[in-house]
Amino acid sequence: MRTVGAISLGAVLALALAGCGGSADNGAAGGPQTISFLTHWGPEQVTALKAAAAAFHTKNPDVTVDIRAVPFANLLSTLRTQGASPNGPTIAGIYDLWLPELVRDGLAAPAPSGVAADVKAGWPGNMVDDVTKQGQVRGYPNEVDLYALNYNKKLFAEAGIPAPPKTWDELKADAAKLTKRDGGKVTQQGFGLITSWASGAVHPWLSLVNSNGGQLLDGSTPKLDDPKVVAAAQLYADLIKSGATQPSMSSANANTTGPYLDNFVNGKTGMIIMANWWQSALKQAMGDRYSDVGVAPVPVGPDGTASAGVSYSWLTMVNGKASPAKQDAAWKFLQFLNGPESGKGGSSAMGDILMSMGILPSRTSDLTAHKADLSDPFIAAYVAELPNAKPFPTVLGGEAMSQAVQKHIENIVFGKETAQQAMTAAQSEVAGILAKAGA
Amino acid sequence: MTVARGHARRGAAIAFLSPAMAVIVLFVAVPIALTFWISLHDWSMYTPLTQMTWRGLGNYADLLHSDDFLNALGNTLVYVVLVLVTTVPLALALGMLLYFPKTAGKAAARAALFSTYVIPTVAIAIVWGALYAPDYGPISQALGALGIDSPAWLSDPETALLSLVIFHVWQMTGYYTILVIAGLTQIPDDVYEAARIDGAGFWRQTFSVTLPLLRRTTTFIVLIAAINAIQVFDPVYILTQGGPAESTTVLSYAIQRAAFQNGMAGQASAMAFSLLLVLVAVAGVVLAAMRRRTAAEGRS
Known part of the structure; x- marks a missing residue:
């Protein structure tokens, strides 16, 4: 019985250590960083995202972005089970309804001032409001439906x-x-x-x-x-x-x-x-x-x-449990991905990826860059209704x-x-x- | 010498049992204990376990007053009862049909029946979703061709749970049939020979020889079928998402929804632990009934 008890205690301790440990990313403060991007997109969009990550890596050799794709149905459960772990995703594409809980539990990091200014300058006010919680911008608005x-x-x-x-x-x-x-x-x-x-x-x-x-x-x-x-x-x-x-x-x-x-x-x-x-x-x-x-x-x-x-909208947020160095690298990548130089014809790479799925981008310059695509009667009718829409x-x-x-x-x-x-x-x-x- | 041999035996027992005990403790006892511990807290799963908020038995008290939990419990109970009253007699009948007659093709029939169990539920549930489509689905079309007004299957709260039961019966009966056949092989031929000499016909042999001697197998099937039915999740998740109007929300789906969609891992754990207690109670009742029956027969 003593042996059984010892084994049981050991197992309990092992599990407790595994469960309680690693609330924060302990990556090095400086030097090369590898960050991860969790998305629910399909293979075609993941390929485009990988291309954007590769282009970013060329300009920023110290930062490598790994893309992790899961089905939509598993996205929230993946965030819940991996978000707080040391190897959890550094960046995640999320549904805006999930944001308040992620902010409350410290997973959605506040954006640095430069990023916040970028968001406020590049997106309509209602989209900025949607990603602002507790007075701080929490990510880049992406898809709007x-x-x-x-x-x-x-x-x-x-x-x-x-x-x-x-x-x-x-x-x-x-x-x-x-x-x-x-x-x-x-x-x-x-x-x-x-x-x-x-x-x-x-x-x-x-x-x-x-x-x-x-x-x-x-x-x-x-x-x-x-x-x-x-x-x-x-x-x-x-x-x-x-x-x-x-x-x-x-x-x-x-x-x-x-x-x-x-x-x-x-x-x-x-x-x-x-x-x-x-x-x-x-x-x-x-x-x-x-x-x-x-x-x-x-x-x-x-x-x-x-x-x-x-x-409603989707946004990309940075994991507040990641190390400061990883968070900095993540924001830098998001600024590139959502910036007007990463895509084609003045669009951001994010705008191009969203339009490839027939989804409305939200950045003002993306809507301009994709004006021709957005003139399709189906989409155009939705674009016309965008100013009147009420966010969920x-x-x-x-x-x-x-x-x-x-x-x-x-x-x-x-x-x-x-x-x-x-x-x-x-x-x-x-x-x-x-x-x-x-x- | 005897004392030394005793120590050696104990040491050997510990050495041989430790790996298995470690696995059981790590993968069974610890998760159960952890589930109970989480059920005493509020927890979104976004934070470390150390940051859970203590609720005591509050999550269990909430369950008792939750219409949604009681609805899920009721749906689960109905589902289990329907599965048991359909699957077990069907498996027994099919098992005897595929064991006793000396006809060709029995092996092929067994393989065909068992194949439904082998196919992944996710894949086959999608097919059943198409079969069940109201009005334009193959089943509705076939019934329509026969002049029968087809129900809306998964699209109607009155028939959605029953539709899932039909899917479960289709998928699992083959497995239970194979278990019945395995049980039948354990009944000696000379018992039937004696019965025949005594003038017992087919029905008499079935009710006085086959079914009584299959009792242990049947008990096992009832237990496994009940546990499988209580744990049903995949078809609910894929086909109905608990709807329409919560008519197919069973406990396992309610647990998943509370934990992963609503971020209420404490409440979900309270439901999971309650489900465990239900399972233990069901198993206890079935096994106790079996033991009583065996003891009564031993006395007679």
């Missing part, structure tokens, strides 16, 4: 609808006209929703809320029981009750594909609110029929004054809040709660989540 109404022009023409809806009343009327039935079964829905995916369920709905003058949070206080918010929930309930929206056509899977996408690309959904990033998926799936896709502002609700789709609130507990709202939206969609019941319950639940998270 926003929501707008996507509609099938061919189905609109067949239904005799001359233009996309501008108001909720028009949305309901058009959705009814676009809905086709075979006997009692709906074979074509007028307006599509997304379920089984938090962002897919919450962002389009919140775009309607914003366009009705409502908001999800006022600071860190939930406003889900505001009549302007409840009205958007009631809109969903009405569309479902009329049959113009079919819950069975709404589901998504972990790859953010699934029936909601299939039904739109196969001409079984007349309208849907979605983000610009799915352009590549539409092009790939629709082929020549991609030209049927039109984009319009999110319809405005009875209490709203202007369309205001939800926007980034607060501590944001992920859990998003999931709670998703649950209650889906309860409306599947008839488990009325709009009022769902919003009352969501209000209470989100308030509890945010209070617990310390938002």
